[in-house]
Structures are given as C-alpha cells and as structure tokens.
Amino acid sequence: MNNVLRHHLFWPVAALVALLVANTVARPSFLSITIRDGHLFGAPVDILRATAPLLLVALGMTLVIATRGIDLSVGAVVAVSGAVALSHIASSPNPESPVTVLTAIAMALALCLVLGVWNGFLVSVLGIQPIIATLILMTAGRGVAMLITGGMITTINSAPFKVLGSGFWLGLPVAAVIAFGVFAVVAFVVRRTALGMLLEATGINPAASRLSGVRSKTLTWTVYTASGLFAGLAGLLISADTMAADANNAGVFIELDAILAVVIGGTALSGGKFNLSGTLVGALVIATLERTVTVLGISPLVTPLFMALVVIVVTLLQSPRMRERLTAATRRQAVTPPEPQPAARPDSTEVKAR
Amino acid sequence: MARTTLTRTVLAAVAATSLFALGACSSDAGNEPAAGGEPAAGADDGVITLGFSQVGAESGWRAANTKSIQDTLTAENGFDLKFSDAQQKQENQIQAIRSYITQGVDVIAFSPVVETGWDAVLQEAKAAGIPVILTDRAVDAEDETLYESFIGSDFVKEGETAGQWVAENFDGEGLKVVELQGTTGSAPAIDRKEGFESAIEGSDVEIIDSQTGNFTRAEGKTVMEGFLNKHDDIDLVFAHNDDMGLGAIEAIEAAGLVPGKDIQIVTIDAVKDGMQALADGKINYIVECNPLLGPDLAEIAKAVIAGEEVEKRIVVKDEAFDQAAAKEALPTREY
Numbered sequence: 001m002n003n004v005l006r007h008h009l010f011w012p013v014a015a016l017v018a019l020l021v022a023n024t025v026a027r028p029s030f031l032s033i034t035i036r037d038g039h040l041f042g043a044p045v046d047i048l049r050a051t052a053p054l055l056l057v058a059l060g061m062t063l064v065i066a067t068r069g070i071d072l073s074v075g076a077v078v079a080v081s082g083a084v085a086l087s088h089i090a091s092s093p094n095p096e097s098p099v100t101v102l103t104a105i106a107m108a109l110a111l112c113l114v115l116g117v118w119n120g121f122l123v124s125v126l127g128i129q130p131i132i133a134t135l136i137l138m139t140a141g142r143g144v145a146m147l148i149t150g151g152m153i154t155t156i157n158s159a160p161f162k163v164l165g166s167g168f169w170l171g172l173p174v175a176a177v178i179a180f181g182v183f184a185v186v187a188f189v190v191r192r193t194a195l196g197m198l199l200e201a202t203g204i205n206p207a208a209s210r211l212s213g214v215r216s217k218t219l220t221w222t223v224y225t226a227s228g229l230f231a232g233l234a235g236l237l238i239s240a241d242t243m244a245a246d247a248n249n250a251g252v253f254i255e256l257d258a259i260l261a262v263v264i265g266g267t268a269l270s271g272g273k274f275n276l277s278g279t280l281v282g283a284l285v286i287a288t289l290e291r292t293v294t295v296l297g298i299s300p301l302v303t304p305l306f307m308a309l310v311v312i313v314v315t316l317l318q319s320p321r322m323r324e325r326l327t328a329a330t331r332r333q334a335v336t337p338p339e340p341q342p343a344a345r346p347d348s349t350e351v352k353a354r
Numbered sequence: 355m356a357r358t359t360l361t362r363t364v365l366a367a368v369a370a371t372s373l374f375a376l377g378a379c380s381s382d383a384g385n386e387p388a389a390g391g392e393p394a395a396g397a398d399d400g401v402i403t404l405g406f407s408q409v410g411a412e413s414g415w416r417a418a419n420t421k422s423i424q425d426t427l428t429a430e431n432g433f434d435l436k437f438s439d440a441q442q443k444q445e446n447q448i449q450a451i452r453s454y455i456t457q458g459v460d461v462i463a464f465s466p467v468v469e470t471g472w473d474a475v476l477q478e479a480k481a482a483g484i485p486v487i488l489t490d491r492a493v494d495a496e497d498e499t500l501y502e503s504f505i506g507s508d509f510v511k512e513g514e515t516a517g518q519w520v521a522e523n524f525d526g527e528g529l530k531v532v533e534l535q536g537t538t539g540s541a542p543a544i545d546r547k548e549g550f551e552s553a554i555e556g557s558d559v560e561i562i563d564s565q566t567g568n569f570t571r572a573e574g575k576t577v578m579e580g581f582l583n584k585h586d587d588i589d590l591v592f593a594h595n596d597d598m599g600l601g602a603i604e605a606i607e608a609a610g611l612v613p614g615k616d617i618q619i620v621t622i623d624a625v626k627d628g629m630q631a632l633a634d635g636k637i638n639y640i641v642e643c644n645p646l647l648g649p650d651l652a653e654i655a656k657a658v659i660a661g662e663e664v665e666k667r668i669v670v671k672d673e674a675f676d677q678a679a680a681k682e683a684l685p686t687r688e689y
Contacts, residue, residue: 027584036610043583050576142441151439152417155627166608242571242601248410248441249570293565294580300538300566 008266012281015264015314019288023295030295039168043291048172051287052179053078053234055280057254058261059183060227062279063190065262067220068203068271069130073119074231074258076141077112078251081235083148084108086156086245095158104161109232115141116228120221134224138255145247154245165240175237182230187276196274199223203271257286264314285314402659403434405454407464409491410442413569413597414625418689419465419490419645426648433652444468448475455482461655463487469494469541476500485658489647491541498666502658505650505668507643509542512622513549515641515674516592520550520620525557529589532581533564534574534602536594542643543569546594546622562588567598574601582609590618596628596640603636614638624675626689632680640680642673645689 004010023030023043033042057074064071085108092100115137122133167174190196201209202216210216234254239245263269264285265278289310293303316322404427408420420437427433436459440446444467454462455478462484466472472493479486480500488504495501520529533550536543543566551561563581567574574593581588582605591606593599599621606613613619613636621628624642631637650668657664675683 030583041608041610043579046579046583146411146439151411151420153411153414155414166604238572242575242604244571246412246570246572248412249572290576291580291583294577295584297563297565297584300535303566 008275009278009281011314011317012264012266012278012285015310015317016281016285016288019285019292019310023288023292026296035171038171039173040171043295045173047284047287047291048176048180050290051283052173052175053237053251054254054257054261054286055179055183055283056230056234056237057227057251058258058265058279058283059186059276060223060230061255061258062262062265062267062274062276063186063199063223064130064227065259065267065269066199066203066271066274067216067223068206069123069220069223070259070269071119071134071224071227071231072131072255073115073134073137073141074227074234075251075254076138076145077115077228077231078235078238078254079145079245079247080115080141080148081108081112081232082239082245082250083145083154083247084111085161085236086154086239086243087148089156089158089161090154095156096160098160101158101160105236108236109229112228112232112235113225114228115232116225117221119228120224123224124217124220142247145245145250149245149247151247153247156243158243161240162243163240164237165243175241178233178237182233183276183280186226190276200272200274203274258283260311261286264311264318266318401429401432401434402461402655403436403457403459404461404463404655405436405450405457405459406438407447407450407454407462408437408439409447409465409467410439412442413595413623414627415595415597415623415643415645418625419647421689422646422648423489423651424648426652427655431652433655440467442467444471448472451475451479455479455484458482459484460659461485461487463489463651463655465490466493467491468539473497473500487651487654487658489651490645503654503664503666503668505647505654505670507670507672509545509643510549512641512643512672513546513551514553515549515672516546516620516622516639517550517553519639519641519674519676520559520590520592521554521557524559524590527558527589529559530585530587531559531561531590531592532578532585532588533561534567534577534591534593534598535564536566536569536598538566540569543594550592561592567593567601569595569597571597571601571604574598575605576601578602578605579608582606582611588617590620590638593619593621595643596621596623596625596631596637599637600627600631603631624673626687629675629680629684629687632675632677633684635677638677640675642675644670644672 020031030043033040033044035041061071061074085104088104088107089095089100094100119134119137122128123130163174165175169177198214198219201214202219206216235251238250261282262279264282265275267274267278289307293306298306406423409416411417424435424437427435436454438450440450447464447467451462451464452475462479466488469492473495476486476495477500486501488501490506492504535547562585565577567577574597578601591599591602593602599619602619603613606617611617619637620639621637622641622643624640628637628640632640647670650670654664
C-alpha cells in the first residue's frame with residue numbers, strides 16, 4: 001500500500017479518479033460510451049479529444065522543462081499554425097482537395113518548425129534565458145498570426161481538413177489518435193534510447209554534462225524545435241475543431257495549461273528528471289476539470305476560482321513536504337497505533353469532496 | 355571572452371528588436387499608413403480626421419463591423435480614418451484614444467471593451483475639445499456630456515425578440531432550453547440574457563442550464579458537448595451570438611443528433627456563416643444585430659463637426675430571420 005501511495009503517479013491519478021467520480025455522482029451515465037453513427041460517443045470520448053492539443057503542447061513542454069528551460073511561445077505558435085493552414089486553404093481554388101489540405105498542413109508545420117528552431121537558437125547558441133527568449137515569440141507570434149489572417153477570423157469549409165478536428169478513425173476521434181500516437185512515439189524514443197538520460201543530464205548540470213561529452217547545445221536546440229513542431233500540430237487540431245483560425249483567441253493560455261499539466265504530472269520546473277506518463281495524466285486532469293465545470297453546473301462567475309481550488313489541492317498533495325506534514329499531523333491525533341493507511345485517507349477524501 | 359559576450363549581447367539585441375518590430379508592424383496592420391508622421395489635420399481642409407479604436411477581431415460580427423467602418427470612412431467620403439485594434443484589452447484602447455488626442459484628430463470614435471473605467475480618458479478628450487462617439491457598446495460614465503452620441507443596437511430588445519419567437523412557437527410544450535452566454539460581465543451578455551428571460555416569462559419554456567461560451571466557436575462547442583453529456587432532454591439552444599451557435603451545431607452533430615430538428619437553435623447576430631446555417635436548416639431563428647454602423651457613424655461625425663445637435667442614443671434597426679427569410683435575404687446580404 002505504501003509503495004502505491006509513494007508512486008509518482010498516485011496523486012495525479014487520484015485527482016483524475018476523484019474528478020471522474022464527482023462527474024459520475026452528478027450525472028450517473030457520465031462514463032457510459034455508446035456507438036452513434038458508427039463511432040464512439042460519450043463524455044470520455046469528448047475528454048480524449050479535448051485532451052489532444054494540450055497533450056501535444058505539454059509533451060514538448062516536458063522535454064523543454066527537462067533541460068531546465070521553458071517555452072512560453074507555444075500559444076502563439078498554435079495561433080500561427082492555424083492561421084497559415086486556414087489562410088492557404090481559404091485562398092486556394094479547391095478547398096476540398098486533399099492535396100490542398102496536405103500542402104496547408106505541411107506549410108503550417110514547416111513554419112512552426114522554423115519558429116521552434118528560432119527559440120532553440122536564442123537559448124542554446126546565444127545563451128539567452130529561456131523565459132526571455134520565448135517571451136519574444138509569445139508576444140510577436142500573435143502579431144504574425146494577425147498579419148497572416150489580416151486581423152479577421154478566417155473560416156473555411158473543407159471536409160478533409162475537418163477530419164483532423166471532428167473525424168473518427170476506427171471509432172476513435174482522429175485528434176486523439178494523432179496526439180496519443182505522437183506521445184507514444186516520443187515516449188518510446190526518449191525512454192528506449194539514451195536520449196532521455198542525456199536530456200536529464202543536461203537539465204541537472206549543463207556544464208558537467210558538456211564536459212563529460214553530452215552535446216547539451218544540440219539537445220537543447222532539438223527540444224525547442226520539437227516543442228514548436230508539436231505546438232504547430234496542436235494548432236492544426238484546434239483550428240480544425242471549429243474550422244476557424246482566430247489569431248487572438250486560439251491557444252490563449254495554453255502555455256500555462258501545459259506547464260500546469262507538466263507540474264501536476266510530477267516534473268519539477270527546476271529541470272532534470274522528467275516524467276512523460278505524469279504529463280499525460282496531467283493533461284487528462286485539466287481536460288476533465290474543464291468538462292466538470294459544465295457537468296456540475298458551476299456558475300461562470302466562480303469557474304476560475306473552482307479550477308484554482310482543485311489545482312491547489314492537487315499540487316499540495318503532490319508536494320512531498322506537505323504530505324509528510326499531513327501524515328505527521330494525523331499520526332499525532334490518531335488514538336490507535338499509527339498505520340500508513342488511515343494516515344493517507346483524509347487527503348483523498350478531501351479531493352473527492354471537491 | 356569579453357568579446358564573445360559582447361557579440362552575443364549584440365546579436366541577441368538585434369534578434370530581439372527585429373522580432374519585436376515584426377510584431378509591432380503587424381499589430382498596426384489595419385492602420386492607415388501615416389498614423390504618426392502626418393501633421394494634425396484640422397476640419398478646415400474639408401477632410402474629417404477620425405480616430406477609431408476597435409475592440410478586436412473576436413468574431414465574424416466584429417469583422418463585418420470593422421469592414422463597414424473602413425469602407426464608409428474613406429477619402430472619397432471626406433474622411434481620414436485612423437484605425438486601431440485593441441485586441442480586447444481596455445488598456446490598449448485607452449492608449450489608442452490618448453494617441454488620437456495627441457495627434458489632434460477631429461473626432462474620436464470607439465467601441466468600449468467594457469463598460470467602466472473611461473471617465474479619465476474621456477475627460478482628457480473633452481479638455482482637448484475633441485468630440486467622442488460611441489459605437490456598438492455603451493460606457494458607464496456619470497457625466498453624459500463626455501460623449502456626443504451612442505450608436506448601437508438595443509441588446510435587451512434582441513434578447514426579447516429571440517425569447518418572444520420561442521414563447522410564441524413552443525408555449526405549452528414544456529420546452530427545455532440551454533443557454534450559451536457571452537463573455538461574463540459584458541453588456542451584450544447581460545442584456546440579451548435579461549431580454550430573453552423576460553420574454554419567456556409566463557410561458558412554460560424553461561432554461562435548464564446556462565454557461566458562458568465567451569462568444570467564441572471553440573468554447574461554444576466545448577460547453578455544448580458538456581450540456582449534451584449532462585442532459586438528455588434538451589429541446590432548444592439559445593446562443594448569445596452566431597459563433598457559439600455554430601460551435602453548438604458541431605457538438606450536436608458529433609452527438610449523432612440533427613441540429614435544427616432534434617435540437618432547435620436560436621442565435622443573435624446574423625453574420626454570414628450564421629445566415630448560411632439558417633438557410634441550410636441547421637439554425638431555426640436568428641435575431642440580427644446590425645454591424646453596419648459605418649454609414650451612421652459617418653453621418654453623426656459630420657453633424658458633430660458642423661456643430662449640429664445630435665441625438666444622444668441612436669438605435670440601429672435590427673431585423674429577425676427565420677429559415678425562409680434567410681434563404682431570401684442571403685444572396686443580397688453584405689456581411
């Protein structure tokens with residue numbers, strides 16, 4: 001039991017389960033999945049699809065944070081990506097043709113790759129603080145997106161592009177298939193090769209790892225490039241969801257959500273050890289939380305407060321020091337000889353009560 | 355070593371400035387080219403210099419509104435328009451208005467992002483002797499002499515018109531309605547909600563859930579997905595603008611239901627995409643919120659400069675469309 005409690009994924013998963021339980025109490029059929037029009041339908045499916053863009057962004061963010069960095073520009077890159085793809089499709093004579101759509105996707109991803117390379121250049125070659133380096137693109141990027149869309153919301157009708165946002169593949173949402181697929185590939189590459197270890201080494205001590213032969217600079221450059229690329233892919237999913245490119249509002253605050261997902265997942269912002277499966281759970285927690293607000297019927301006026309409370313509880317439970325104190329406090333109060341099990345209970349009920 | 359640091363700093367500075375410059379010129383993309391350099395133009399040369407601060411580009415409605423203003427206030431019509439986009443931030447609007455005051459424009463017009471906090475900057479305009487015209491949204495200022503006129507739709511009336519249609523068509527059926535509200539605290543969201551509620555009072559139409567979709571498609575879709583998970587018995591969606599309604603259509607279709615039939619949709623705005631959906635039978639009723647404020651603004655601006663008395667409140671005429679009317683109106687609509 002103690003081992004389970006100490007597992008790094010225990011608290012994020014507990015938070016996720018608590019949210020799902022709260023939803024199921026409010027709406028008993030919440031977890032039921034039915035088949036409609038030949039695809040799966042239900043709240044869990046919606047949550048998977050809503051998680052997809054955030055998961056992609058958070059994946060890049062985890063790698064960046066592992067090298068002691070941070071990428072604030074992802075929201076702007078999301079906007080740029082949607083703007084490029086939709087402007088191309090809107091201006092082409094044949095928006096329904098798969099060739100047009102594929103070209104649009106390739107153009108958007110290529111530009112986002114370049115934006116990622118730019119961030120990486122600033123951080124690894126020029127040695128600028130990551131928060132400052134990516135702040136440049138965070139502010140300028142939306143301007144670029146506005147420039148591309150001419151300040152308007154570009155809307156399109158294109159069946160092949162729509163598949164990215166609302167299509168289904170083998171009954172599963174295409175957006176989720178893409179995001180989880182990319183996640184699986186990255187997780188495999190990072191954990192089955194030495195890459196993950198080298199990233200952690202760079203994050204723990206860049207100088208020492210460089211002296212011992214790790215190519216820290218190249219690695220840092222690579223993670224920012226990857227982050228830009230993943231954010232670009234997320235931007236395509238977001239714009240395909242509504243078939244509109246909104247330079248002002250697409251991906252607003254997604255950088256903060258992504259950082260939050262990384263933190264909930266148990267990766268420290270100080271860099272070094274990182275935890276991809278934690279990030280996955282973190283992204284699911286955030287998407288579920290957004291859905292919970294509607295299902296519980298929380299008033300729009302108190303929604304931000306409600307979300308903040310949940311996040312505070314989850315992060316407090318994540319903190320080892322806080323948990324130690326809680327355990328110690330309950331032990332002192334306990335009449336019966338201390339056991340690890342009852343010690344943990346008060347916190348878990350606290351989450352469920354929310 | 356010192357030299358490399360220097361090189362780095364210089365390179366970084368160059369890189370940073372070039373990007374900032376890129377961002378800066380893009381946010382000015384909608385501006386007239388000579389915003390700063392041109393000498394302040396007086397009314398005596400016959401050309402009226404008008405500084406306009408737009409809320410942003412948050413919806414299709416806003417885009418149509420911007421286009422109407424840019425197309426009407428042209429050099430041919432005797433205007434020199436200085437346009438700026440505040441990207442939905444009040445501080446940007448205040449900054450834009452201050453810069454118009456410094457430039458000494460003849461008239462300032464703007465659509466306030468929020469209702470409060472305008473007194474100081476409007477006092478400055480008054481002190482500089484520059485008349486101010488409000489478009490689309492009102493301000494909550496104690497001193498009504500701070501602005502000349504307010505041109506815009508009556509949001510309460512729009513909500514009422516939508517509510518009346520629902521009550522007239524469905525009273526007695528125990529209709530269950532979900533509401534997609536606009537941005538929390540904004541005048542259109544508050545007024546449309548109020549108007550709709552007052553119009554359905556006394557009928558057995560019932561609002562079973564209400565949540566904000568922030569006037570955007572993406573959030574309209576997300577919230578509607580939640581409603582569909584939560585309730586089995588939704589009969590009608592009332593969305594405070596077309597974009598949220600269009601988002602709701604996506605969610606309803608994904609749930610395997612037919613928008614316009616299984617779940618009826620009533621929205622406000624009547625932008626092109628919305629009207630198309632109405633003509634296609636996916637939306638059932640749209641109350642127009644006329645974005646073509648350019649001609650009215652031009653007229654009032656000219657009257658103010660000529661020293662004529664203008665009305666404090668000018669209500670723009672709004673129509674309402676059902677599916678048949680939409681099919682008829684669609685080919686000739688400007689937006």
